[in-house]
Amino acid sequence: xxxxxxxxxxxxxxxxxxxxxxFVFVLVVGGFIGWYWFSGAxxxxxxxxxxxxxxxxxxxxxxxxxxxxxxxxxxxARPVTKKEYPYLYNTVEGLALAAGVPxxxxxxxxxxxxxxFATGRDPSNSAIVVTTGLLKTxxxxxxxxxxxxxxxxxxxxxxxxxxxxxxxxxxxxxLSDILLRSFLFGGGRNRNNEGGQFQxxxxxxxxxxxxxxxxxxxxxxxxxxxxREYLADANGALLTRYPPGLASALKKIAKxxxxxxxxxxxxxxxxxxxxxFRDRTGFWTNLFSTHPPIQERIKRLEKM
Amino acid sequence: xxxxxxxxxxxxxxxxxxxxxxxxxxxxxxxxxxxxxWAQIDVQLKRRADLIPNLIETVKGYAKxxxxxxxxxxxxxxxxxxxxxxxxKAKASNALGDTLKxxxxxxxxxxxxxxxxxxxxxxxxxxxxxxKIAYARQFYNDMVMTYNTKLQVFPTNMFANxxxxxxxxxxxxxxxxxxxxKVKF
Numbered sequence: 001x002x003x004x005x006x007x008x009x010x011x012x013x014x015x016x017x018x019x020x021x022x023f024v025f026v027l028v029v030g031g032f033i034g035w036y037w038f039s040g041a042x043x044x045x046x047x048x049x050x051x052x053x054x055x056x057x058x059x060x061x062x063x064x065x066x067x068x069x070x071x072x073x074x075x076x077a078r079p080v081t082k083k084e085y086p087y088l089y090n091t092v093e094g095l096a097l098a099a100g101v102p103x104x105x106x107x108x109x110x111x112x113x114x115x116x117f118a119t120g121r122d123p124s125n126s127a128i129v130v131t132t133g134l135l136k137t138x139x140x141x142x143x144x145x146x147x148x149x150x151x152x153x154x155x156x157x158x159x160x161x162x163x164x165x166x167x168x169x170x171x172x173x174x175l176s177d178i179l180l181r182s183f184l185f186g187g188g189r190n191r192n193n194e195g196g197q198f199q200x201x202x203x204x205x206x207x208x209x210x211x212x213x214x215x216x217x218x219x220x221x222x223x224x225x226x227x228r229e230y231l232a233d234a235n236g237a238l239l240t241r242y243p244p245g246l247a248s249a250l251k252k253i254a255k256x257x258x259x260x261x262x263x264x265x266x267x268x269x270x271x272x273x274x275x276x277f278r279d280r281t282g283f284w285t286n287l288f289s290t291h292p293p294i295q296e297r298i299k300r301l302e303k304m
Numbered sequence: 305x306x307x308x309x310x311x312x313x314x315x316x317x318x319x320x321x322x323x324x325x326x327x328x329x330x331x332x333x334x335x336x337x338x339x340x341x342w343a344q345i346d347v348q349l350k351r352r353a354d355l356i357p358n359l360i361e362t363v364k365g366y367a368k369x370x371x372x373x374x375x376x377x378x379x380x381x382x383x384x385x386x387x388x389x390x391x392x393k394a395k396a397s398n399a400l401g402d403t404l405k406x407x408x409x410x411x412x413x414x415x416x417x418x419x420x421x422x423x424x425x426x427x428x429x430x431x432x433x434x435x436k437i438a439y440a441r442q443f444y445n446d447m448v449m450t451y452n453t454k455l456q457v458f459p460t461n462m463f464a465n466x467x468x469x470x471x472x473x474x475x476x477x478x479x480x481x482x483x484x485x486k487v488k489f
């Protein structure tokens with residue numbers, strides 16, 4: 001049980017770091033946008049920073065309190081009652097007991113694909129989402145395996161890190177887009193003012209940021225989620241005390257010919273139990289995938 | 305010199321007192337966690353006991369002659385509700401689980417019963433509750449182990465008994481009951 005508490009502490013630290021990075025990035029980029037729009041005046045930089053702080057702060061508050069609802073609605077998940085899905089509810093309640101966390105809310109996505117995810121900012125404000133396809137295909141042990149995997153994401157605050165990462169990635173992409181457009185289509189009105197080297201350096205740094213930010217965002221997302229999947233598999237097996245359940249569920253998921261494309265996008269991909277995009281293969285897929293290869297996960301579970 | 309020694313003694317006393325306070329609070333916290341996780345089992349045990357009369361009524365509607373099984377289940381349920389200590393409850397709960405298994409085995413022989421909406425619902429509820437009991441038990445036992453270990457390690461063991469902390473019993477599953485009751489469909 002000690003591992004769980006260590007993970008919780010680490011994840012809270014990680015969340016803090018993500019929030020910190022988020023603000024640093026937003027402020028710096030905001031400053032650049034302000035500086036560029038107001039033609040390189042120092043006041044412009046400061047104005048941009050202040051504006052970015054206000055906008056970023058508001059965005060952060062919204063993400064913190066409504067982020068999981070936003071994720072839920074973009075994936076097309078709908079809340080379900082115990083009457084509709086007693087089987088799902090009993091399983092979720094049972095594993096919440098096993099993990100010693102409050103029962104998360106249950107959501108369902110009407111899709112034949114086999115997938116599931118958990119979201120929320122802490123165990124008291126969390127939700128577990130499964131597709132109807134998953135409910136139909138899995139037997140009790142397999143469903144328990146999947147839910148246990150999600151439950152351990154909830155218990156050790158992975159959901160918070162993952163939610164914040166989704167937010168960070170969305171902002172990085174948006175901001176670098178704005179910055180790129182500003183440079184390309186010229187927000188700065190007088191380019192002939194004597195900028196000097198300082199402005200040139202700022203310009204170069206800005207350009208580097210533009211190029212790097214989507215990559216950084218992508219990499220953060222990866223770093224955050226791949227190790228986490230193995231860990232959630234292991235902790236999930238610890239909750240059910242039955243690793244073959246999840247292993248056989250993953251086997252079924254691996255054979256699923258119809259991955260969940262309709263409702264997933266790049267910002268939410270890392271939340272799912274298995275990658276919702278299945279069309280890419282090979283070296284690059286592996287390098288840029290949000291999930292470890294499913295065969296490897298099955299192998300590790302079978303060794304337990 | 306005298307002042308130096310006085311300070312050292314003071315510091316040692318403060319450290320010892322601080323340690324005792326922290327240890328005491330840690331033990332109280334863990335003991336409360338044990339109590340709380342026991343309450344979770346109790347809720348599920350009660351839930352199962354509440355479902356049983358309904359189940360018996362439903363099964364009776366189709367299988368009147370299986371009086372023996374009903375009697376056994378009812379007896380086990382009563383014993384379960386009377387049980388007080390953790391060990392007693394564990395034993396009674398395991399016995400009740402066994403009688404329920406035979407009840408569901410009997411139900412297998414009545415196709416009409418197996419098609420009954422109400423019966424299917426109760427069956428799902430009961431097997432859900434059964435696995436919740438298993439999971440709550442697992443969590444409780446982990447908590448008990450953590451708590452007992454805290455009590456037994458040196459030097460806590462020298463003080464814990466003095467301060468009235470006693471080790472807790474784990475909720476043992478019957479050997480055959482390691483897995484939650486598998487209800488066949």
